Amino acid sequence: MPPSEAPPRPPSTGPARSARTGGSRRRALGRTAAVAALLAGAALFSPAPAARAAVPLQKIGDFGTNPGALNMYVYRPAAMPAAPAVVVALHGCTQSAQVYADNSGLTEFADRYGFLLVFPETTAANNSSQCFNWFEPGDTGRGRGEAASIRQMVTRAGAAYGADPARVYITGLSAGGAMTSVMLVAYPEVFAAGAVIAGVPYACADSVVTAYSCMSPGTDRAPSAWAGSVRDANPGYGGPWPRVAIWHGDGDTKVVPRNADELRDQWTAVHGLDQSPDRTSTIGPDSTRREQYLAADGSVAVEVDRVPSIAHGTPVDPGTGPQQCGSTGTAHFIRSICSSYWITGFFGLDGSAPAPGGPPAPTGLAATAATDTTVTLGWNAVGGAASYAVYRDGARIATPDGSPFTDTGLGPGTGHSYAVAARDGAGVEGPRSSEVHATTTGAAPKCWTANNYQHVQAGRATTSGGHVYAQGSHQDMGLYNTFVVHTLKESPAGHYVVADGTCP
Known part of the structure; x- marks a missing residue:
């Protein structure tokens, strides 16, 4: 078999860590080899080709004591408002900050909506395959190792760019997705929301051996047990807990789809919710199945997006359309749906949040007609409104001048949730209406x-x-x-x- 797929050597029987000097460190070679084979070959990634384009990143050399010996890179959009939101993006194994910036599509939405991107980067000195060490206790606790370094990057972004501490978010792929779970648990007061792509639940593994079984066939625990692991990590924290989006490919054999279910169980239980979705729908060009679990105020606390027929990687949809993004020129960026578009919306960074002083919410929203491929909506006019924003399944799809509006291109027999917001002449958007659910006609299930x-x-x-x-x-x-x-x-x-x- 190729070297990248060779079975891992057992972890080193020596000390878990060697001494650190000046923020740098070296891992025991036996353990590093095991991690490399686990995450790069047999479990997560094979070597990837170079990215086709280079996004301009700025390296930040001094962001704290950096106990995890990580690198910090920043992408600052040309038009960035005062007090911008921050999105932390964690790459996968064998990848780099540059590769993830070039291919994930996140920078396209940073440019569009004016938020700051922070790209942490691990190195071969930490892990020979450049994986975040999501299963190492010394890297996954509050104030420890890589987790502490990422927290310091957020602090640095706030000080250097005046970032809004109430709007900090995190996402990541695979090992980066697993580290996203870690950060949401270790620092729940820092992150308003997170998006885990092809990742695993928090506390699923604490060694190379348990990491194997965690990724495949997956670890089955009761929701209360998963939630207990989260709360035990921060016994004095009373909330609120971050909102969580979970993205996973149905065809992922490296980190099997069961992990999406276990992540759902963990975070719905943390939020005090059951495991039955409050609404389901399909989104994107590939009919990704979306399951949403609502908090008492009607907001989405947990979301699961199941991407059909794709293997292990970040879903992207190259193109110039408003819902397209990314590049497939590098391994593990898979043509399907632009996950970064939907994640940006889940974080509330797509301009859909109501602005102070906007028009009131429309009333009387109803689905007045449906065909196999269309739904027609009607609502009461709002005085002073110049246009309206129509939302399908939480994403803005159109800005018509008024009612009625027909949504087209839908699948037969599919259900969707709709809401409408009024916009004044300056484009300031008010709160959304109450949602209505509509189903296209078609064959019975x-x-x-x-x-x-x-x-x-x-x-x-x-x-x-x-x-x-x-x-x-x-x-x-x-x-x-x-x-x-x-x-x-x-x-x-x-x-x-x-x-x-x-x-x-």
Whole structure:
């Protein structure tokens, strides 16, 4: 097998760390080799080609004591307002700050909406495959190692650029996604929200050995147990907890999709919510399935975005459209949906948040008509409004002059949530209306009742670790045998949910 896919050597039996001098450090070679094979070869990444374009990044040399020996890079948009928001973006293994800036599409939205980007970067001195050490206790606790270094970068951004401390967000891919989980737990008062791409729950692993099982087949714990790990890390913290978006490819065999379910279980339980989505929809050109879990005030506390048919990587959609971004010129940036567009919206950085002094919220919003591919909306006019902003599933899709408005290009039999906000002549947007839910017409959902073996053979489910999981929803259906029987409902096409006793 290629060297990058060689089995890992056991972790070093010597001390976990050597002495640090002047903020730099060296890992024990045995452990570094194990991590390299784990994250770069057998589990997360193979070497990637160089990026095709170079985004101008500024390296910040002095941002604190830097106990994790990381590098700090910043992308500052040309038009940046006073007190900008900050998004911290963590690269994956074998990648760099530059690679992630060049390909993820985040800088395109920083330019569009004026927020500051901070790109932490680990090095081969920390990990031979340049992975953030998301499973090392010395790097994942508050005030420790890499986690502390990233926290210092946020402080530096605030001091140097006047960044708004109430609008700090974090996202990352794979090992960077796992480190995103770490930062949300270690510093919940710092980050308003985070987005984990192809990552794992917090406290899923604390060694190379447990990291293997965490990534595949995944670690199954009760939501209360996952939430307990979060609260135990900050026993004196009473909230509020960060909002969390979870992005995962349905075809990911490196960090299996079960991790998206476990992340959902962890963060819904932290927010005191159950694990049944309050609303579901499809977004993007590939019909990514979105599940949203709402807080008491109606805001989205947790969101799961399941990208169909893609493997391990950051979803991008190269192009010049308003919902497109990124590049596929480097490995593990996969053409599907521009995740950075939707993550920017989840963070509230897309200009959709209501501004003080805007018009009042429209009333009377209703879905007045629907076809297989369209939904027509109507609402009461707002005095003084020059236009309106229409939101589908939380994302702004149009700014018509008034009612009615027809949303086109939808899939048959798909459900969507809509809201409308009024805009004055200067484009200042008021609060959104109450949401309405509408479903396009089309064929009724299809249902199948069969044993787990038959569901797998028919392609309605997959098997991993002796258990069967519904295709698309990844619901655990029990053991892979002919004795366990379930009814599966397909809606939309290719997405199956367990519907025992309820499927029409």
